[in-house]
Amino acid sequence: MILELDCGNSFIKWRLIAAESQPALAGGVVDSDDQLLAAVRQVDGPGPLHCRLVSVRSDDETAALRLRLEQAFAVEVCSAQPVRELAGVRNGYSDFARLGLDRWLALVGAYRLSGQACLVLDLGTAVTSDFVAADGEHLGGYICPGVPLMRNQLRTHTRRIRYDDAAAAQAVHSLQPGRSTAEAVERGCSLMLRGFVLTQLELARERWGESFSIFLTGGDAALVREMLPQARLVSDLVFVGLALACPLS
Ligand SMILES: Nc1ncnc2c1ncn2[C@@H]1O[C@H](COP(=O)(O)OP(=O)(O)O)[C@@H](O)[C@H]1O
Ligand SMILES: CC(C)(COP(=O)(O)O)[C@@H](O)C(=O)NCCC(=O)O
Numbered sequence: 001m002i003l004e005l006d007c008g009n010s011f012i013k014w015r016l017i018a019a020e021s022q023p024a025l026a027g028g029v030v031d032s033d034d035q036l037l038a039a040v041r042q043v044d045g046p047g048p049l050h051c052r053l054v055s056v057r058s059d060d061e062t063a064a065l066r067l068r069l070e071q072a073f074a075v076e077v078c079s080a081q082p083v084r085e086l087a088g089v090r091n092g093y094s095d096f097a098r099l100g101l102d103r104w105l106a107l108v109g110a111y112r113l114s115g116q117a118c119l120v121l122d123l124g125t126a127v128t129s130d131f132v133a134a135d136g137e138h139l140g141g142y143i144c145p146g147v148p149l150m151r152n153q154l155r156t157h158t159r160r161i162r163y164d165d166a167a168a169a170q171a172v173h174s175l176q177p178g179r180s181t182a183e184a185v186e187r188g189c190s191l192m193l194r195g196f197v198l199t200q201l202e203l204a205r206e207r208w209g210e211s212f213s214i215f216l217t218g219g220d221a222a223l224v225r226e227m228l229p230q231a232r233l234v235s236d237l238v239f240v241g242l243a244l245a246c247p248l249s
């Protein structure tokens with residue numbers, strides 16, 4: 001069994017696979033190291049023999065998690081590291097080590113799956129886009145806040161934007177001009193996200209015409225799924241790249 005982890009800013013995504021390129025036998029989304037260990041222990045059958053992870057958390061947090069995994073399952077943990085080039089893709093950052101490793105693995109995974117120019121959209125805590133040319137050159141990308149961050153910034157930095165989760169859930173059934181604070185904020189943030197996505201699409205078309213693939217991933221990918229019917233929704237895209245960054249042999 002191989003335990004794979006994607007440690008984002010909000011959640012840890014995990015899954016267990018029997019061997020390289022096999023479908024997941026178990027997996028989930030947890031919000032702490034404790035929950036992760038408990039969830040993996042609950043899976044029937046042999047525990048993990050190998051473990052690989054990618055983290056955009058601090059080095060201290062990542063090291064602490066590694067140690068706990070090594071102690072809990074007696075595994076060696078491979079942690080994806082920044083590199084200039086991987087699987088035919090060249091990192092486009094002027095300082096390659098600064099590119100978020102989750103972005104890097106997602107775009108390497110996308111290029112492996114498509115073999116052509118791709119636009120990669122990852123909707124997590126942050127929303128990111130990355131552009132990879134047909135020859136594997138990563139051209140760079142964009143970062144903006146995800147919807148929960150946008151909403152929370154408004155709540156935190158204003159005095160009168162206050163509403164509860166039920167009102168928020170009610171508000172997003174339409175994108176008509178809001179007639180309450182909840183509607184105005186929720187729909188406003190949804191439109192910002194849509195605007196970002198449409199702009200990325202325009203930029204990709206200006207560069208590549210119609211000869212590119214769009215990949216959609218991240219916990220909030222469903223928010224823009226309908227506006228991108230041509231996109232491939234690949235929820236485990238980061239894990240595709242992770243397998244390339246940390247091969248077992
Ligand atoms: N099962 C789930 N548990 C928690 N959040 C989820 C789940 N499914 C979708 N989400 C959404 O995913 C978002 C987080 O996406 P994710 O890609 O996990 O972020 P990050 O990589 O930054 O931790 C949350 O804003 C939430 O709206
Ligand atoms: C942009 C990110 C915050 C996205 O993280 P996520 O939303 O997946 O938690 C992460 O990839 C990161 O910390 N990147 C480093 C900065 C950069 O990519 O330029």
Ligand SMILES: [K+]
Nearest residue numbers: 122123124126
């Ligand atoms: K993200």
